[in-house]
Amino acid sequence: MNSDFVIGLHIVGFLTARGGEPLTSETLAETYGTNPVVIRRVLSKLKHAGLVETRRGVGGGSVLARSPSKMNLRQVYEAVSETPELLRRHPGEESGVADVLSEYINDLCADAEEALMRKLAAVTVKQMDATVKPQICRILSRMK
Amino acid sequence: MNSDFVIGLHIVGFLTARGGEPLTSETLAETYGTNPVVIRRVLSKLKHAGLVETRRGVGGGSVLARSPSKMNLRQVYEAVSETPELLRRHPGEESGVADVLSEYINDLCADAEEALMRKLAAVTVKQMDATVKPQICRILSRMK
């Protein structure tokens, strides 16, 4: 799993914290600590999944496409993750001995992954915002 | 996660299927479809964890260090995996805004990961052997 999920949560979290004001990819990049293009790549996925909306040009930026209370973390996860599998399979030829074991492990992990998905689905972006906002405010006030 | 876990299961699974007979890294490599050195690297970890024993020289090879009914998949997993985390953290600087979210996700995933560990701990190598043996026998008979 790459860091797109963390970036995706950062985006929706920050958009929520700012309460509907459009934020540029540069602002999001600075607060995350990366390059605006990296942010835009994730924004593109979120936009494709219908989670954010984006406007170009002067005064442009991104906003949430719906209320943070109607957006959950599973939706963010599925929007950004192209490979749903946490555990790597054996890339070998079809129906080898190793593939039988590989599939065996895969079945074992499927339940655990579904458990994670259920946990993510149960948390809305609004709830996440309420949880992490105090800590983020503390950090921001310390930086000033 | 790299493929060491699958290779490790292949090793203990094959040693179990052969019933105590020492197998060389070359035999294990052929059945998995890789190079003997790759097998030996994983064998080194398994040996370090006390799961297998190895003898050099003529007639050498590896055997299980204990009964497959007293060895579970979690032990194999922990023997071969150096990074216990399935989900990647944000590698950024200490106490940034992104790190708060990263830790938030990490907490969410910790439960799911523990659930996987519990599943792995509940399955012995012997049980795995019993499950996959029919399929492997079918494949091997088709190859002859």
Added chain:
DNA sequence: CCTTTTGTAACTACTTGCGTTACATTAAGG
């Protein structure tokens, strides 16, 4: 000794993740 086998270092090729540059496109506002 001689053969077989492990142990391990070193090298290569390949892939992925992430950052960066560059540039076309879109939109707002004088």
Added chain:
DNA sequence: CCTTAATGTAACGCAAGTAGTTACAAAAGG
């Protein structure tokens, strides 16, 4: 219009991880 600000996206570089291979020293048995 034209300038400015912003996104969209392709292209490239670099570092790290993964896996395979070669090479050779060391151990063990006959």
